[in-house]
Amino acid sequence: MKNISSEKNSERDLLSLLEDCRLCPWSCGVNRLRGETGRCGAGDKLKIAAHTLHFGEEPPISGRNGSGTVFFSHCNSFCVYCQNYPISQIGYGNEYSLEDFTGILLSLQGRGAHNINLVSPVPYTPLIKIAVDEAKNKGLKIPILMNLFGWETEEFAELTSDFVDVYLIDIRYSNNETANKYSGIKHYTEVNEKFLKKINEIRPSVELDENEIITKGLIIRHLIIPGHSEESIECLDHLKGWVGNEVHLSLMNQYFPAYNAFKYPEINRKITREEWERVLKHLENLNFKNGWIQDFEEDN
Numbered sequence: 001m002k003n004i005s006s007e008k009n010s011e012r013d014l015l016s017l018l019e020d021c022r023l024c025p026w027s028c029g030v031n032r033l034r035g036e037t038g039r040c041g042a043g044d045k046l047k048i049a050a051h052t053l054h055f056g057e058e059p060p061i062s063g064r065n066g067s068g069t070v071f072f073s074h075c076n077s078f079c080v081y082c083q084n085y086p087i088s089q090i091g092y093g094n095e096y097s098l099e100d101f102t103g104i105l106l107s108l109q110g111r112g113a114h115n116i117n118l119v120s121p122v123p124y125t126p127l128i129k130i131a132v133d134e135a136k137n138k139g140l141k142i143p144i145l146m147n148l149f150g151w152e153t154e155e156f157a158e159l160t161s162d163f164v165d166v167y168l169i170d171i172r173y174s175n176n177e178t179a180n181k182y183s184g185i186k187h188y189t190e191v192n193e194k195f196l197k198k199i200n201e202i203r204p205s206v207e208l209d210e211n212e213i214i215t216k217g218l219i220i221r222h223l224i225i226p227g228h229s230e231e232s233i234e235c236l237d238h239l240k241g242w243v244g245n246e247v248h249l250s251l252m253n254q255y256f257p258a259y260n261a262f263k264y265p266e267i268n269r270k271i272t273r274e275e276w277e278r279v280l281k282h283l284e285n286l287n288f289k290n291g292w293i294q295d296f297e298e299d300n
């Protein structure tokens, strides 16, 4: 078995990580360079569904000009309520060469993006790293962000820490049964704890530039799932215990039922104001000091 954090610097070594793919906790061991695919379904080429300026992220990410967001096809978790399911679960998108992807990164910077924001990047990380290095050689200067589910390994943290400036990481569940039921993954809580602690060590503080745009750091996101406000409360307790209450936290109420959520009546709705306020009250009680909360839309 190959340790993904070792021999990570040359292009050849990075590509070799696809020969025995263990980039995520599934640790499939498939040879993606020979056409095999593992649980996520990603192949040996970068597959991208969209790349655009995105204005809906937290203020220090979107800023005035937008976040240069790249949505990768496929995903290594299988959320039954995924709002991006055509991309993540069905795998819509087009394959790009490393050279073309490098061009995309530079063109997002050229359009004024404050950063490069990589969504569902895990299965493509070695390829991304090669392209980012090349883009930096050609003038890419804006920070690199990774948008992660919080179900990544410590080795993945080591593989990415020298080129990812900002980590946006979920704490989605406090209960492994719920994680398995709604996202089809195992041991979420243990994996989430280790990964969040590791990244908190790597990026212990948030740094902003003169325009209040994030340049380094960790932002943790929590999406409240309907009928599960108790789990949200437990997630906040976990978070405070794992990384303290000074971490930057983004509390989100934007859930709406998508994809297969209709098969699970308890999550086939938006969250209620009562659920939102319960979680908010607990956030205040725990005295989290930094971050953002979404406005509650009355049609929830």
Ligand code: SF4
Residues within 6 Å of the ligand: 021, 022, 023, 024, 025, 026, 027, 028, 029, 030, 037, 038, 039, 040, 041, 042, 076, 122, 123
């Ligand atoms: S990235 Fe995909 S192929 Fe690799 S270990 Fe994870 S699920 Fe398996």
